[in-house]
Amino acid sequence: MKAFAYRDRIAFDSLVEVKLPDPVPGPHDVLLRMRAAALNYRDLAIAKGDYHVAVNPPLVPLSDGAGEVIQIGTQVTRLRVGDVACPTYLPDWIEGPITPRVARRRLGGPSDGVFAELICLHEDEVVKAPSHLEAVEAATLPVTAVTAWHCLYQLGTLRPGETLVVLGSGGVSTSALQLARAGGAKVIAVTRREEHRARLQQLGATDVLLDDGSGDWPRRAVAIAEGRGAHVAMDVVGGSSLARSITATRHGGEVHLVGYAADTSATLDIFDAIRRSTVIRVASAGNRHSFEALARVFEQQEIRPAIDRIFPAARFRDAFDHLAKGGHFGKVVLSFG
Amino acid sequence: MKAFAYRDRIAFDSLVEVKLPDPVPGPHDVLLRMRAAALNYRDLAIAKGDYHVAVNPPLVPLSDGAGEVIQIGTQVTRLRVGDVACPTYLPDWIEGPITPRVARRRLGGPSDGVFAELICLHEDEVVKAPSHLEAVEAATLPVTAVTAWHCLYQLGTLRPGETLVVLGSGGVSTSALQLARAGGAKVIAVTRREEHRARLQQLGATDVLLDDGSGDWPRRAVAIAEGRGAHVAMDVVGGSSLARSITATRHGGEVHLVGYAADTSATLDIFDAIRRSTVIRVASAGNRHSFEALARVFEQQEIRPAIDRIFPAARFRDAFDHLAKGGHFGKVVLSFG
């Protein structure tokens, strides 16, 4: 089979097409013919050597994908041939809290990822895609949407009628927006791009605030949220954004710090946080249980993820460039055509 | 002012109209002209001397009500003249878990209730009604709807896409149904009355199961709920119903035991519950924080509570009889006209 891999070293110019032996499923395995993959910042960080975990070549990259089940082992019960399914990003993390044991294997680095024609996985390591989604849509779910669910509904508890703040329009923020709306919460979406306003509203944002760089948006968010602030904020930015996210939340509020778009360090004002008794959860990814819960609600409510643009797989370099440029709305996807 | 009270002893035939001095609000108080009240099983139990807390005459009965704010003290900030507001059932329980300290005062017994023309309360002891509701609707919220919210979203965590089981069509069950739907969950409503099916569906029930008395409904509920069972069940029946509610839930499920319509004792099968690691929460009522959260979501989503029938206040005996007969759908309300 055909795959793409970092052959000798982890660097963009080392990512090439390779020929690998076709995998043969064991009794508990499923064989997927991959249909689509989606990009994440971590793919960029890995390619540039900036990632927080050591990653070594040779490596098949990409964590997000969806494929068709074309063969199953004799003992497999969770899937059938013909299902569209997604590999889970952390294959060993089935349920419960994250632990070093289950955080070790990660598709797309340090373990081989999904940028291949065929993938063979234990049936415990895949999730059936919501049946109303195309493969290019399902491919966007495993990393960012699962992170959003896990933070909002597994680590935290967003309740109907409460208010969530999301920043920007990347995969975590757009799916957090959709999942909060699915649970009956309100969402204040903060963006630096006026041109994203309409799409954020289409996704369900109750309010869209333009961040003009003045640091003033938290004040406006508090005013909207009953003058008290949001119940939950999802920060994908880091740096001084953490302090602003805290300011936008109310007493007893919760901030999920799940990204580092601006900076890999983050700063907070202790007095401001003490006044609110803020809880900050620094986390990423989610377990299979969260993926299944998310897939259930996507299917029940026929939610479709936000896709910025779909590239043919062979044009992966253009897709990476597009992601690196920023300004996208939702996920950047590769179609295996 | 006019009120109704158990004068010499707690018994239906002792409930009579009385003349009481008009209350005068202090600086932190609000004065409500009551517009409506709603009945609860506890009112029946108190009248029959079956209630689990000692209650002594003279007593103004009824816990559920709504009125118009007609005067406020000089220091009041939470309400304005003209607002429609509901007294909270446990006036001292503002937030946090229930404790003996906050469970002592209960409107309608042992403390005076809402069956009066005028009520004067500290501003901390009332909640502004959702603005889209009539007083007869708002009057239904303080006891049963607040109990439903508190169980589903404060003690427990019903998540979008999960499944809730409710039994019958009393106030707790119908409002739990509506609140679960408001949060994006599915609801299986179990009823012994085929004639309630359509109204349960109108309220949003995803599935309605007829309980034919055979004890078979949990099996059907499990089948509907992905073959695994509901995530949460709300049991208002007691007796052997507890065991059935447990059987209807999945591994790690939660049963809220909040009523005793059939029996004040309840029995469970230990093996069945151990297999599921069931958590049983025996609770009633909720704090003001839950009431405010419920009012927020009712208002945001324009939810209207289920009302079975509205009686003029003077016909309270007919209203009590109607409740005692059973078979109602939603709340039995008294209008102060």
Added chain:
Amino acid sequence: MKAFAYRDRIAFDSLVEVKLPDPVPGPHDVLLRMRAAALNYRDLAIAKGDYHVAVNPPLVPLSDGAGEVIQIGTQVTRLRVGDVACPTYLPDWIEGPITPRVARRRLGGPSDGVFAELICLHEDEVVKAPSHLEAVEAATLPVTAVTAWHCLYQLGTLRPGETLVVLGSGGVSTSALQLARAGGAKVIAVTRREEHRARLQQLGATDVLLDDGSGDWPRRAVAIAEGRGAHVAMDVVGGSSLARSITATRHGGEVHLVGYAADTSATLDIFDAIRRSTVIRVASAGNRHSFEALARVFEQQEIRPAIDRIFPAARFRDAFDHLAKGGHFGKVVLSFG
């Protein structure tokens, strides 16, 4: 190697010595030479066909045991040759909440247990024994002591200075007593046997109450516990004991229903529980994470489990009879000599 097994059917008289091939450890496996095993009520229930999960022959029985690591696979990192280690009762339950997936395999039924000379397990399925314990002591931990830890400190949160009630002197109760004391809590031990008083005090019980069958002990427990009741009760009895355990706890208290010594159904008084907002957790067993936490605190504080009597392995029938008779204090152990 030699083992004992139910050969054709699950019944005491079918439990015989058998010859099985010596297991060969794979790269991730450890090979244990078993030194001791301990009995549980579930072993009696299985032998009598009363257990709540289907169990089929041939079956090596017993869930509790300890052995010496005599060989390890090339990839093993968690243990070394010479360590004393215990198999975990539910080998797939490493961390997080119990789920159907991890509850399936159970040593001693339905999966083969520890009553064998040699056992070969994946390294993830064993826990190093506290270093100060003899094998006969370590063998008592996997089922009942892990259950006690998991209830007190994983599902619930017993805090220093709080009060726990335990019933009788079986393995769950005696280890709950010890673990509560290790965490700085007080323990009221309730017993029907005056002759157990001194040993309960030696284990650390702050108070011992004689249960004379009158149902009066909860009143005395409440009096001891600041007149308000215990914070947590551990009920291993079932039947009407559940109602008494609830009565012995205070407002907001927690009852762990973990056994069925008297009855496999249990009954509660709804009013009594509503008055307390009781949470009832029906559970058994614990994950490996709980076992490791328990082993850590046993080792740090040099706690030794209560052992009633040690029988040579060959006299397993006498040991079973001894357990069935009741009246033991702590665990009944088999030594493999």
Added chain:
Amino acid sequence: MKAFAYRDRIAFDSLVEVKLPDPVPGPHDVLLRMRAAALNYRDLAIAKGDYHVAVNPPLVPLSDGAGEVIQIGTQVTRLRVGDVACPTYLPDWIEGPITPRVARRRLGGPSDGVFAELICLHEDEVVKAPSHLEAVEAATLPVTAVTAWHCLYQLGTLRPGETLVVLGSGGVSTSALQLARAGGAKVIAVTRREEHRARLQQLGATDVLLDDGSGDWPRRAVAIAEGRGAHVAMDVVGGSSLARSITATRHGGEVHLVGYAADTSATLDIFDAIRRSTVIRVASAGNRHSFEALARVFEQQEIRPAIDRIFPAARFRDAFDHLAKGGHFGKVVLSFG
């Protein structure tokens, strides 16, 4: 009666002795003759105008104190004449989570504090002191010890056998150390002063690490804590210390950020925290329920708080200077002689 107060403005040189009318207890009040008070950093911050809440003169300062009950109202049930009792720092915060409503009144600013001969409080606003303590000892509890308990056992869950990291030897850290030991946990105490080593060990520290300013102590803490890190860290320093506290904790660990000794902002490394899925709780103070729980365990285990030095009340300026200089071990106390 005599008191000390900031008369015209909040500044050290405005703190003078004043004559105030003797308070007269109402039916629910208790009258305390104050015996001792203790200082906190917030007293310094208020005096210097650095505090995070607006505070206006005239103001009786100080939050921590203990006195003898010399008179009680006719309805008082929680205390008797002759009891030694402590006012609670946030008098309205009885139980449950902190909210803006209960965080408003704070003894010592913005509300009048304890630096007075007589204090009259509602009985709900005082806690009986542990009976084995002198008034100068009890006076140290309301702010820092209650904060320590609330963080460790109310917001978080430190379990027996787990490891806590504390920094320095102020009131929060020394009482967290003692309370963790009371609950059977291990404590790594980090200090910049070699001369504090022995006293930290006397208080129960399992390990003492010298912080030489190189930023190396987290590495040593991880090594001590099973090579994985502490379960919980208590950071009273802020600034770059937050990142170090995170590094010292294990996967799934918890950091309580409760002080700002070095800086009122704090910085963390997102990658480092994501790797651990760290939860950061920024908090201060605790409710009356926590105070009572703490008093219970202090009394049961006869714990005595660490006192650095006791000054006569009249020498309050020296006491403030002594606290400002730093280097103290435990609390700085004023005795009212």
